[in-house]
Each structure stands twice: as C-alpha cells, then as structure tokens.
Amino acid sequence: MIKKKAILRFDSTTVEKPVTYYLIKKYDLWINILQARFEPSLGGKLVIELRGEKKQLDQAFAYLKEQNIRVDFLEEEISWDKLKCNHCGACVSICPVGALKMNRETYYLEFNYQDCVVCGYCTDACPVQAIEIIF
Amino acid sequence: MGKFKRTYEEINEKIARKEAVIMTAEEVIALKEEQGIEEATKMVDVVTTGTFGPMCSSGAFINLGHSDPLIRMQKVWLNDVMAYAGLAAVDIYLGATQLSESERSDYGGGHVIEEFIRGKEIRLKAVSSGTDCYPAREVEAIISKETVNQAFMVNPRNTYQNYNVAVNQSAKTIYTYMGILLPELGNASFSTSGQLSPLINDPDLRTIGIGTRIFIGGTEGYVIWEGTQYSPKAMPVLEKDMVARMGASLALIGDLKKMNPDFIQAAYISGYGVTLYVGIGIPIPILDEDIMRTASIRNEEIYTEILDYSCPHPDKPSLGWVNYAELRSGQIDIKGKKIPTSSISSYAKARTIAHTLKEWIEKGEYFLQEPIEFFPSQRELHRLKTTRVY
CATH class of the missing domain: 3.30.70.20 (Alpha-Beta Plaits)
Structure with missing residues (x-):
C-alpha cells in the first residue's frame, strides 16, 4: 500500500462530478478528506489522502486527468x-x-x-x- | 576441565597496574576460536557485556527537598505524570511506564526521567490534606537534578536473560510491547542482545549476585537483588540438540544524577505505552575455563522460542526455536515461510556499552566487585489466582 496526499482542483465544468465515489468504488482506494472548499457551480478544491496499491493509484490519477481535474501532489x-x-x-x-x-x-x-x-x-x-x- | 584459576583479587591488582586484559563478549569469540578455551582463559581477565533495550520495570526514587511552610506530599505530579508519594513527606518513586494525565498519551515517566538526566527543568505539583506539622496543602515548583537531593534509579527487573521472539498468526495487525506485529506471520520481533547479553554470558550467575558492580545508564551501579519474576530455566531445544537458558533477571541501582542521556532513552511504543530504554553492561571475571566457555558463546549457539502474541493468555502457543544468528540475519524461517525480523533493542548501543565498560576497566578506574550473596538456581514462578477478571 502507498499513501499520497494531493490537492484536487475543480472548475465549473468538473465540480458536479462525484469523483470521490469513483476513486473508492472503481480503484478501491482509501480516501481521507483533509480539507474541502467549494463554491457551488464555480468550483473549488479538495485536499485528500489516497491510500492503495500503486497500480490502482496510477490508474486513478489517469482517470482524474481524463476528467480535467488538476492534481497537485503535496510533496x-x-x-x-x-x-x-x-x-x-x-x-x-x-x-x-x-x-x-x-x-x-x-x-x-x-x-x-x-x-x-x-x-x-x-x-x-x-x-x-x-x-x-x-x- | 583445565586447572587454571583466577581470583577477583588477582584481576583487581592487574586492573590497578593497568595490565588487565579486557575483551568484549564479541571480541572474545574470535580469540577462543583461534587459541582454544585453555589459552583464551589464561589470556583474558575480564569479558564485558552490554544491552540497550526497553525495560519497563524501571524508575527512580527522588527526594524533592522541603518547602517552607512544610508539606507532606500525598499526590505528586512531575510534568503531569503521577509519581508514587506513599513514602515520607517529600520522597517519591517515579515509574517509567506511568502515563501523563495531560492530553499527551505518548508522554510518561520514561520521558520525565530522560529530561531529568538531560538537566532540564521539570514542573512539580503536589497536594496534601495538611497536618499540624506539615500545614501546606498545595505546592508548585520547578525542579531539576540541580535542585533535588538524592535521585537514584532503582529498577526491579532489568537485563532479562533471553527474551522470546514475538509473532502474530492472527488476521489483524497487533500493537504490542514487542512493537507492531503484522498479521499472518508478517514479521517477527525480538529483543535480547544475544552474544553480548549479560546473563547469557554467565548463565548460571556464577559471578553475578548482590553487590556486583555494573554499568547502568552511563555510570556505575550495582546489582541489589534478584529481579522480579526471576525464574531461571534451562529448556532443551530438542531438534537442535541445544539448551536454551532463560528466565533470570536482575534488580539494579544507579545514581540518576550521574547518568548519561546516550544510555537512557524514553520510548513510546505505538498502541502500547511509554517505557524506558536502559543501557546496562556487566563485566564477567574469567575465573576459570567454564566461565570463558559461556562468556565466549556465539549467536549461533543461543536459542530462543517463537511465540504467538495474538494469544492473550500467559502460555502463548510456541512456533519453535530459533537462534540469534538467524534473527540477526534479517529473516527467519517459520513453517517454510521467510519472515523479516526486527530487533527492538539496539545492538549498536549494546556494543558501545561493552566497549565503554572495557575502556573504564582498562583505564584502571573501575574494579570488579565479588558478589556478597548469590541468587538461587531455581525459583518457582507463581501465577495470580484471581477472584474476578473483567
């Protein structure tokens, strides 16, 4: 298992997507929400900790990229x-x-x-x- | 057996002349292999040992000094850690595993002891119901090793002879005093310093008893009694045709004010609690070939038992025996599975302690003390007969 911390940035086009649901359901990740700030219909950011197998994490980040959600890793x-x-x-x-x-x-x-x-x-x-x- | 004999007096005279030959319990192994037992016995006067591991049964008596007006302290806290005050007015005993009553669950008696040795200031709070001769009811103060009167470590059980190896056969991770044990035999944890361990190098305690001068926490100290739960055993390791020695332990004393933080360290074992690493070294006088034989024992010859710590009962299931060379190699074999090992005692520190003690003796500053009394070779261990367990 690997642990990563990341900031997910949403804009008006992506803010409605149930991203956390997909990360858990599809990629079997443990998600811990550390911080969340949203303006409905405008966008916002989500600071999360993701835990899972390396392969699944890689696939999850590819999925987020596909969805046009910007991911910045907290080093x-x-x-x-x-x-x-x-x-x-x-x-x-x-x-x-x-x-x-x-x-x-x-x-x-x-x-x-x-x-x-x-x-x-x-x-x-x-x-x-x-x-x-x-x- | 050879006839060569050596006395404490002869050894101490050689130490005074700085002519004594001292080797650590590791160094002497190579000498014995090159020269044989007979020659090695003649060549070496003293073998030094060492161990640096978490030893929960440790603590210190401190006399705090009297306040004006006087108080008969009934409850005492040092940095929010309660010390036992059921003694004379300002005498206390601070135990290593006592937890802080503040919100910090990872701080306790061991940390207060380490900070005291480092010379740091410590917050004292004491309460009393007040008496005619001790009228004060509450006292607060800042203390340190400079302000208190006597401060001496008295540890009821240290230097356990040969601890077992802890594993976990259950399906979930468990947090024990032997560290984190991963499920399904994910790892194995051990503690004893093996070929450097004091009571392995003199398994019959022929040279260790009341009055033996030792290294404790970086200063000189003494053996004062058999350790609590002292119960020496020789267990046959049938498949290896070996005997495992275990169960002996010692009660020790040393001056807390003279200790060195390099050799005393507070610890918080995740999910278990606070304890204290104590550095101890014992010099073994080479009185005859039999003592040289045990003092030059190798890790390959020292066996210990693998026990399943997921069992909450005193008689934990055994998964067989393993020697310290296998444990130190980084992995052991259990049921055909390769299992990574961890030590929770520091072999590097144990080595440093054995070398430091060797230097003290070589400098002619430290002499060997013949025991005043020896400990029994057997002692039955009683179990608590409970009237209720919740």
Whole structure:
C-alpha cells in the first residue's frame, strides 16, 4: 500500500462530478478528506489522502486527468533524526519496500530515501519517534 | 576441565597496574576460536557485556527537598505524570511506564526521567490534606537534578536473560510491547542482545549476585537483588540438540544524577505505552575455563522460542526455536515461510556499552566487585489466582 496526499482542483465544468465515489468504488482506494472548499457551480478544491496499491493509484490519477481535474501532489518526505535514532531496527521489518535496512556489520540503520514511498508505517513502528513525515 | 584459576583479587591488582586484559563478549569469540578455551582463559581477565533495550520495570526514587511552610506530599505530579508519594513527606518513586494525565498519551515517566538526566527543568505539583506539622496543602515548583537531593534509579527487573521472539498468526495487525506485529506471520520481533547479553554470558550467575558492580545508564551501579519474576530455566531445544537458558533477571541501582542521556532513552511504543530504554553492561571475571566457555558463546549457539502474541493468555502457543544468528540475519524461517525480523533493542548501543565498560576497566578506574550473596538456581514462578477478571 502507498499513501499520497494531493490537492484536487475543480472548475465549473468538473465540480458536479462525484469523483470521490469513483476513486473508492472503481480503484478501491482509501480516501481521507483533509480539507474541502467549494463554491457551488464555480468550483473549488479538495485536499485528500489516497491510500492503495500503486497500480490502482496510477490508474486513478489517469482517470482524474481524463476528467480535467488538476492534481497537485503535496510533496512529503520522511525525516529521520539520526541522533535520536538508537538503531534498534524495529522499523526494518515494518517497511514494505525495504528502504530501511540494518547494516549487518555495523548494526547501524541505513535509510535509502530513493526507495521510500512515504507510507508512514515506520513512524508508528519507531519506539523513540526518530522518524517523522514532513511536508 | 583445565586447572587454571583466577581470583577477583588477582584481576583487581592487574586492573590497578593497568595490565588487565579486557575483551568484549564479541571480541572474545574470535580469540577462543583461534587459541582454544585453555589459552583464551589464561589470556583474558575480564569479558564485558552490554544491552540497550526497553525495560519497563524501571524508575527512580527522588527526594524533592522541603518547602517552607512544610508539606507532606500525598499526590505528586512531575510534568503531569503521577509519581508514587506513599513514602515520607517529600520522597517519591517515579515509574517509567506511568502515563501523563495531560492530553499527551505518548508522554510518561520514561520521558520525565530522560529530561531529568538531560538537566532540564521539570514542573512539580503536589497536594496534601495538611497536618499540624506539615500545614501546606498545595505546592508548585520547578525542579531539576540541580535542585533535588538524592535521585537514584532503582529498577526491579532489568537485563532479562533471553527474551522470546514475538509473532502474530492472527488476521489483524497487533500493537504490542514487542512493537507492531503484522498479521499472518508478517514479521517477527525480538529483543535480547544475544552474544553480548549479560546473563547469557554467565548463565548460571556464577559471578553475578548482590553487590556486583555494573554499568547502568552511563555510570556505575550495582546489582541489589534478584529481579522480579526471576525464574531461571534451562529448556532443551530438542531438534537442535541445544539448551536454551532463560528466565533470570536482575534488580539494579544507579545514581540518576550521574547518568548519561546516550544510555537512557524514553520510548513510546505505538498502541502500547511509554517505557524506558536502559543501557546496562556487566563485566564477567574469567575465573576459570567454564566461565570463558559461556562468556565466549556465539549467536549461533543461543536459542530462543517463537511465540504467538495474538494469544492473550500467559502460555502463548510456541512456533519453535530459533537462534540469534538467524534473527540477526534479517529473516527467519517459520513453517517454510521467510519472515523479516526486527530487533527492538539496539545492538549498536549494546556494543558501545561493552566497549565503554572495557575502556573504564582498562583505564584502571573501575574494579570488579565479588558478589556478597548469590541468587538461587531455581525459583518457582507463581501465577495470580484471581477472584474476578473483567
């Protein structure tokens, strides 16, 4: 499962479309509405968190593009406080993509930011709150 | 068995002359393999161990100092975390797992202890019904390690000998004190530092008893009693033709004011609560070949049991045995399935502790204390006979 945050922007032509319904029903996504602001018949914006399989998320974004709904991703990244981290490795078996690895020589944790999909599971798994999601 | 013997006096004389040979429990493994038990025993005087894991049964006694007018504190809070005050007027015990009474559910006694060691200021609130000799009914103050009188950590149960491996066979994720356990054997969590673990390197506690001088939280401390739930066992691991040692634990004491935040760390285990990482190291004097044999034990030789934590009862179903080399490799095999492992104790810190203790001894600053009393080799564990469970 991958988590993404996005701002969906609607205009007068798209504001009537039941987009959230389609995202859930058609693409099996978990939708969490973080913010919604609409002027009836004018348009508005919807800030949502989408969670689902990568393939379905990609298809959902293609669908939104087709519908002429502008999507801006809220860039998120994981912040790892190396000084606070005690290198226990509680996060290692929780990370679904293997971005957090234990070095088997030094027994220090290694974090490969390129592989990270910002799912946020490690933030719950860390006993000393050394990992956070930042915007 | 070889006849070579060494006494505490001989070791301490060598330490005083800075001639003692000290190795960590990891370093000594290679030496034993090269030189054999007999030679290794003659060469090494002390083997140092270490562990840095969450140890819930930890806390500290603090004497807060008297206010003017006097108060006999009946309820006390430090940063909204309640401390036990059923002692003399301004004596308290702050437990590591006590949760904050404010809205923050991820803050507790462990955090107050860490902040105290860091020298931070802490908000104190105390209430009383008032007496003729202690008339004050309410007190607020800012305290720190500079303002209080004695502050010493007394931990009823630390350095558990050999903890089990936690897995989850159920269909939903569970949040335990062993961390997050994913459904359908999605991961496995363990804690013991294996070949560096203090009570694995001296499994019969031949050199560890009341009075043993230890490393605790970055300072010197002592073993004061057998740990709570102390119940040493030797369990046969039949299919491997090995014996797993487990169940021993220690009660420890150390000066909170002298501790170092590198070796004491508050923790919040998601969905479980607050606890405290405590760094402990114990030096093992190499008195004879038998002690060298256990002090040079390797991860491959140390077994622990895999238990299903989705079962809420004390006797959790066993899924077999595994050794620490397999656990440290990053994945283990259960029922033919490869399962990723996580440790909730820090092996890197355990190593640092064993090395720090080694340096202290090498510098001639730290001497080995022969135990005043030893602990029993067996102790039956009682279960609570309840009259009602809700």
